[in-house]
Amino acid sequence: PHGQSVRCISLGSRQQLCGNPQVRRLKHVGLMNERCLDMATKKSRPNPSKKSRLSTEANSRCPFKAAPLVESLRDLALNEPLDIEELANEGAACGGCSYYASRSAVEHAQLILLPYQLLLQKSARNQLGISLKGSIVIVDEAHNLLDSVAQLHGSEINRQQLERAKVQISCYKEHFQKRFNTKNLLKINQIIFIVRRLLKILDQRKENQPNSSSMMRTYELTAEGDFFNIDLCELLDFCARTRFARKVQGHADRMEREPRPSENQPPVSTARSLILQRLASEQKQKEKPKPVKRKAEDIEDKAEEFQEQQKPPRKPVQEAAPSPIRPLLAFLETLTSNAEDGRILLDPVGGTLKYILLDPAEQFADIVEEARSIVIAGGTMQPTQELKEQLFTSCQDRLVERFYNHVVADDAVLPFVISNGPSGASLSYKFAHRASPEMLQELSMLLRNLCQVVPGGVVCFLPSYEYLDKVYKYLEQSGTLETIRCRKSVFREISGSAEQLLDNYALAIKKPASGGALLLSVVGGKLSEGLNFADDLGRAVLVVGLPYSNRQSPELGQRMQHLDAKLGPGAGNEYYE
Ligand code: SF4
Structure with a gap:
């Protein structure tokens, strides 16, 4: 109901919002950023009908960045709340740049929805012109706030x-x-x-x-x-x-x-045209008012x-x-x-x-200092001791904690640990053992059995995309996938895909006379946070292996040592165990 009275804008990356198909083709966000910035430095042609001999699609300005298009897109976005996908679709429909439209809307917006990396990095906030002075900052899904601050400031x-x-x-x-x-x-x-x-x-x-x-x-x-x-x-x-x-x-x-000498390219310009070019540029220089002092840069x-x-026309943009x-x-x-x-x-x-950031307090200090209030919200926030002591030591007196019951009633949840597989073998899903034929076989039997008895949707979370591929291959080769498919549709998360997959999964479950669906997903992937597998969408959730950090890793050892030194002996163990 507040949508019409609040000016709200969602900020995303070029990967999410860029509408230029040539740039989108580059896929890698770093390359997209570079290409877009590169195009921004090109001069627009005074008369688009007069095509310069040197101008190609690749080295001209981005047509999506035309000011009237960006401005109307900005006004539209401020007028009614749009999420990232809707904003990108609007940009694609009108041929304007949603990325720059959203950025230009920041100064007019009352509510800004932005990802962690734009909120938590001071340089990113400065670049966007976001000041937190007097603002209310709400961090959702904040259970990994400490790790996120550390990761974003590492390199x-x-x-x-x-x-x-x-x-x-x-x-x-x-x-x-x-x-x-x-x-x-x-x-x-x-x-x-x-x-x-x-x-x-x-x-x-x-x-x-x-x-x-x-x-x-x-x-x-x-x-x-x-x-x-x-x-x-x-x-x-x-x-x-x-x-x-x-x-x-x-x-x-x-x-x-540049063409290599061996490619035996014809000369780009004849001697005559070179002389003419030089004369023209000298003439231009004479006509220009002379700047008082030019910087070396x-x-x-x-x-x-x-x-x-002077270079020959560029080859079409390639993925580099x-x-x-x-x-x-x-x-x-x-x-x-x-x-x-x-x-x-x-x-x-x-x-x-x-570079590993051990103490995130300093990087978070200016947010604490500038914001009027900070709401840290999440479904799995406890224990909160480390969070409070690491990020909010300077303002302990301002801290207020509130805990609420889970949305799912206690008597509707039955959590249990499966330590032995259907054949009786003891299950071990540590990195070294999890891809062994025995563990893959136990897991495939377990999935098959679960799918036989559980109605509706079954969601299975695996430790990584790589392991998901292995499990899927095993299910295919062993014929288990076919058996499961006799009863349930099977879906598998692929890195980057989410919305469409989730829609198809929900549709398969809701189909009349459907036996439900199995969704193979990844811990820490797109489907593991912020989604509600309500009712039939998640009648059983299986987590394979516990997603604990590797105790042997030197990085974790260093983090634990640091916590021990800062908060007292055992603090590292308590936080990471
Ligand atoms: S100006 Fe916008 S549409 Fe054009 S390349 Fe940059 S982000 Fe993409």
Whole structure:
């Protein structure tokens, strides 16, 4: 009933909201972001009917971003509450960009619905122009709030990304060397130096301790890499100011698209046309009012733009690997954080360097400070001790806790643990055993038996998509799937799919004379949170294996140690067990 009186907007990623089919084809969200930002820097053609020889679909501005379309889409979205899918559909229908429409609606909205990563990261909020001052912040499904804050402020980079970053930055430097001023050249050299040192550390560790990963503090890494004396904050500031990541990626893309000498391409321009082009550009330069002072970055930008104009038309957009520069900069940024708040996990076998945030309090502090009130809501919040002590120590006096009964009455739930399979074998679904033929056989018999006796819907949650594939294959090969299908329709979650699958599952159950349906799903997947398998949709729920974290993992060990040190002995065990 409040829909008409509240201006509400839903924010999503480009992957959810982008309407440009060319960009959507890229699938990977990093590539989509880069492509969209890349298109935003292109100049629109003054007369669209006059097609420039150099203009192609791939290097022109995105037609979905036309201001009138975006504005009308924004007004429509503010007028009636739309969820992400509805907003994307409206954009597709009118040919406007739902992504930018939703962003431009932020300043007018009274209620903003946004994912964790946009709410919990200060940089994302700043970019969107969201101020939490005086706001009421509601965090739903907040049972994993601590982990989410830690994950969002962690970062990881691997050997391949470092290698690619080294090559791309070196090529970029070589290409534009003469145009950089000494200050910028120094910064670029510093980045290359750091990348080389990180690679060297990975190589040395692989040689000396090939089988053991190690934890270190941020300053230990910078000392071992011998770049402790480089001011990383200044370096990151330089990268942000000069849009370094985008420039390097743009240059790398251009290099990839350039025809190779062996391809024996005809010359792009004749000598005559080159002279004419130069004369025309000189004339243009003369006509332009001279700026008082041009920044070095502007000059570099122009130089790159000009060089790009000299290139042959681009090949159609192809799926490429996402830029390695952004993960590199994200990793360097984590090295500037408080040394006691996190650790670096170095894995020489996997060739990765991972920053793990141990203390999420600091990253959450500004939300606590700015918001008028914060509502943390969830169905499985208890125990709340760690959450309170880690995120709200500074405002214990403002905390109010309320607990409500579960929506399902106690006498309507019958939870039990199955420790032996139908053949009597003891069940073990630890990582090492779960794919064994015995465990797969026990599980398939169990599913078959359950489906025989349980009416309506049966939902089975498996530990991972990979394991779901194995189980499904086994069910197919053993003929169990056929047996189950005689009674129930079988559905299986595939990474990324959800809505359509859920609709089909519900339809299959509601069909007259239906024996119900079996839904094979994944813990932590799209169907495991925020959905209500009411009544016939979930007459039985089977969880295979307990989704506990791996106790042996060095990351978990470090987190537990940190909790012990901060909250007292045993706190880590209590939280993670
Ligand atoms: S402007 Fe909008 S529609 Fe166009 S590429 Fe970017 S996100 Fe996609």
